[in-house]
Amino acid sequence: MPRLALFHRTHNISSVSCLDVKIVGRGFRESWLVVGLPDAGLVGAISAAHVVRALGLEAVAYVESELLPPVIVVHQSKVCDPMRVFGRQGLMVLSSEVPVHPSLVYPLGKSVVEWAVREGAKGIIAITGIAVPNRLEIETPEVYGIAGNSELYDVLAKANVKSFEEGFVVGPAAVMMKEGIKRGLPTMTLLAQCFLEYPDPGAAAQALTALNRILDINVDVKPLLEEAEMIRVRTRELMRRTAEVMKQMRKGHEYEVPLMYT
Amino acid sequence: MFRRRRTIFESISDLLDEIRGEVERLSSLFEDLEEPMWNASECCLTPLSTIRDLGDEYEVVVDLPLVDSGKINVYVEGEDTLKVEAEIREGVRFERWGTVQKNVEFRRYRKVVRFPEPVDPTSLRIASFKQGFLVVRVRKV
Numbered sequence: 001m002p003r004l005a006l007f008h009r010t011h012n013i014s015s016v017s018c019l020d021v022k023i024v025g026r027g028f029r030e031s032w033l034v035v036g037l038p039d040a041g042l043v044g045a046i047s048a049a050h051v052v053r054a055l056g057l058e059a060v061a062y063v064e065s066e067l068l069p070p071v072i073v074v075h076q077s078k079v080c081d082p083m084r085v086f087g088r089q090g091l092m093v094l095s096s097e098v099p100v101h102p103s104l105v106y107p108l109g110k111s112v113v114e115w116a117v118r119e120g121a122k123g124i125i126a127i128t129g130i131a132v133p134n135r136l137e138i139e140t141p142e143v144y145g146i147a148g149n150s151e152l153y154d155v156l157a158k159a160n161v162k163s164f165e166e167g168f169v170v171g172p173a174a175v176m177m178k179e180g181i182k183r184g185l186p187t188m189t190l191l192a193q194c195f196l197e198y199p200d201p202g203a204a205a206q207a208l209t210a211l212n213r214i215l216d217i218n219v220d221v222k223p224l225l226e227e228a229e230m231i232r233v234r235t236r237e238l239m240r241r242t243a244e245v246m247k248q249m250r251k252g253h254e255y256e257v258p259l260m261y262t
Numbered sequence: 263m264f265r266r267r268r269t270i271f272e273s274i275s276d277l278l279d280e281i282r283g284e285v286e287r288l289s290s291l292f293e294d295l296e297e298p299m300w301n302a303s304e305c306c307l308t309p310l311s312t313i314r315d316l317g318d319e320y321e322v323v324v325d326l327p328l329v330d331s332g333k334i335n336v337y338v339e340g341e342d343t344l345k346v347e348a349e350i351r352e353g354v355r356f357e358r359w360g361t362v363q364k365n366v367e368f369r370r371y372r373k374v375v376r377f378p379e380p381v382d383p384t385s386l387r388i389a390s391f392k393q394g395f396l397v398v399r400v401r402k403v
Binding site: 136232233237239 | 299307308309310312325327328354356390392393394395397
């Protein structure tokens with residue numbers, strides 16, 4: 001039986017599509033969707049992969065699109081899609097093992113928000129990195145938050161997450177923020193200071209520490225710090241491809257000062 | 263003495279040769295994304311690196327996790343090539359990855375960086391080695 005048909009049958013499938021991107025599978029109602037895609041320092045990707053592993057979350061949906069590279073990932077002899085949603089009641093995680101090409105950013109961001117709304121998710125928290133040129137001098141990276149409304153800013157403040165006051169954010173997190181606000185879906189973005197073009201497990205650990213406080217969960221970040229060097233070795237290829245995509249996406253914008261309004 | 267005037271086709275052909283040469287030179291400066299970042303027969307991995315033009319000099323940063331500071335060898339070869347070799351603290355294995363790689367214990371890093379302009383090999387210095395990031399600087403000629 002074709003893999004897709006099997007997945008549909010076993011997972012009581014519904015799908016949401018937006019232009020050329022489809023999210024196939026069911027989510028959990030009243031659950032937060034944490035999104036961690038490959039980006040600056042792979043902060044989102046490393047964070048998402050760690051949450052999935054630490055909490056033993058199962059795949060519940062996957063992203064289907066001809067804009068994705070023609071890739072399958074084989075894990076323990078099982079064919080998997082490279083971009084999947086994992087979850088359990090209360091928490092879902094969108095994780096990707098391939099970079100998000102610029103042509104995919106808009107349709108993916110819109111589809112994710114659309115799917116989260118349709119599945120009755122509580123909201124979206126995107127984890128990403130904000131590259132800082134002096135990252136080597138920073139022992140413990142700061143984490144900043146952006147929220148779609150003032151109540152969510154209160155949530156961030158209670159969790160001791162400083163707000164990101166001025167600057168550009170480039171990539172899928174930016175699209176999800178805009179779409180989330182438009183659709184009235186509670187949406188937040190966590191930005192951890194990081195290297196732009198080197199995998200940064202230390203920044204991911206700080207982002208997850210903030211996530212723990214926001215969602216009142218307990219993802220152990222110690223393994224992330226203990227295995228940081230090995231994670232850097234293992235994620236070299238993904239970082240190289242992601243860096244190439246970030247150049248096309250003009251990720252360097254994040255270093256710039258926006259026009260100020262008074 | 264009479265000198266034949268070059269035809270427009272010859273001029274265009276020369277121009278195209280010049281452009282081709284420039285494209286080849288520039289493409290040699292960038293890594294091929296399809297090039298694997300490991301070499302099983304030599305048990306070595308390619309580290310990530312970046313190069314920055316600081317005006318009078320170049321700064322190269324190389325990510326060398328699992329490396330101790332005394333186990334790095336950096337040198338300039340010729341007039342525009344930096345070579346970095348480093349020993350990995352404990353051999354790295356990827357038991358659940360690929361077909362060839364999973365049987366290999368990777369023991370060193372090797373990186374070749376080509377500068378866009380000639381450099382002075384004697385000016386090479388290690389600016390820092392912190393958190394596994396090697397920062398080297400070398401002056402332009």
